[in-house]
Amino acid sequence: METSIEKITPYDEFNYPIPEAEFPKAGMSARAAAAIVISSEWTDANPMLNMSSFVTTWAEPEAAETAKRNIFKNYIDHDMYPQLFAMETRMVKWLHELWNGPKGVEPYGTATVGSSEACMLAGLAHKWNWRQKREADGKDASKPNMVTGGDVQIVWKKFLRYFDVEPRIVPLKPGNYRLTAEELDKYVDENTIAVVAIAGQTFTGEDDDIQGIHDWLDGYEKKTGISIPMHIDGANGGFINPFLYPDYKWDFRLPRVQSINASGHKYGLVPPGLGWVVFRE
Ligand SMILES: Cc1ncc(COP(=O)(O)O)c(C=O)c1O
Numbered sequence: 001m002e003t004s005i006e007k008i009t010p011y012d013e014f015n016y017p018i019p020e021a022e023f024p025k026a027g028m029s030a031r032a033a034a035a036i037v038i039s040s041e042w043t044d045a046n047p048m049l050n051m052s053s054f055v056t057t058w059a060e061p062e063a064a065e066t067a068k069r070n071i072f073k074n075y076i077d078h079d080m081y082p083q084l085f086a087m088e089t090r091m092v093k094w095l096h097e098l099w100n101g102p103k104g105v106e107p108y109g110t111a112t113v114g115s116s117e118a119c120m121l122a123g124l125a126h127k128w129n130w131r132q133k134r135e136a137d138g139k140d141a142s143k144p145n146m147v148t149g150g151d152v153q154i155v156w157k158k159f160l161r162y163f164d165v166e167p168r169i170v171p172l173k174p175g176n177y178r179l180t181a182e183e184l185d186k187y188v189d190e191n192t193i194a195v196v197a198i199a200g201q202t203f204t205g206e207d208d209d210i211q212g213i214h215d216w217l218d219g220y221e222k223k224t225g226i227s228i229p230m231h232i233d234g235a236n237g238g239f240i241n242p243f244l245y246p247d248y249k250w251d252f253r254l255p256r257v258q259s260i261n262a263s264g265h266k267y268g269l270v271p272p273g274l275g276w277v278v279f280r281e
Pocket of ligand 1: 113114115116117119153155198200201202233235236263273274275
């Protein structure tokens with residue numbers, strides 16, 4: 001059988017349509033591939049004008065240059081690229097400090113593709129913690145639920161569905177578009193893995209009543225002996241509250257707050273996509 005390169009059908013850049021549903025039969029020149037990608041992306045949104053999906057519109061040229069220099073690195077290979085991992089670890093420590101994590105504990109967390117991945121990891125950690133505790137107490141660990149507000153971002157609905165956690169979503173009502181403690185007694189119980197409160201919700205930019213929810217959960221523990229942790233979704237607020245409202249307690253200063261996520265790419269100067277999840281300890 002002849003297998004010489006000449007026998008491979010050359011890709012006719014001009015006449016052969018890009019197949020939609022089957023693997024292309026032949027390759028093409030880099031120039032043709034670039035032309036196709038560039039002409040296809042032409043009608044996509046211009047990131048400079050896209051304020052609606054909370055991504056960076058501009059970055060310093062040094063950021064773009066540094067990204068380009070590192071484009072061939074498989075970041076997850078920490079053996080090969082230990083300095084990159086050291087940078088990530090350093091940033092987790094910075095965030096733990098920025099969000100007022102307790103001193104003297106080892107900060108624990110990770111960079112992620114965005115808050116969506118960070119929320120999934122945080123949700124899973126809460127699910128496993130809850131399950132471990134239930135099993136240690138000899139109790140049924142088959143019906144986890146998570147409580148959050150109707151202002152919750154879609155990623156949490158994905159988390160609940162993918163990871164089989166019952167959604168307990170407190171509905172919004174006219175005049176109140178955030179989660180408060182008001183109706184928690186109808187939603188929280190021994191199977192609640194966490195209450196997720198938002199710092200900087202997607203619809204109005206408001207924070208949920210984080211302190212009110214925290215204090216209500218304290219009272220709930222006093223009454224029932226059940227201790228329920230909080231996760232703060234700081235996708236939007238995580239890099240705003242510490243700088244604009246340093247005295248406002250929305251973070252690890254509240255003991256029930258066990259984990260916080262934030263997006264790097266929602267504030268400027270960070271090309272998409274970067275997120276963080278940081279655990280109290
Ligand atoms: C409150 C909230 N949580 C999570 C996300 C998901 O963030 P990302 O786009 O970084 O995955 C968003 C995005 O808009 C958000 O507003």
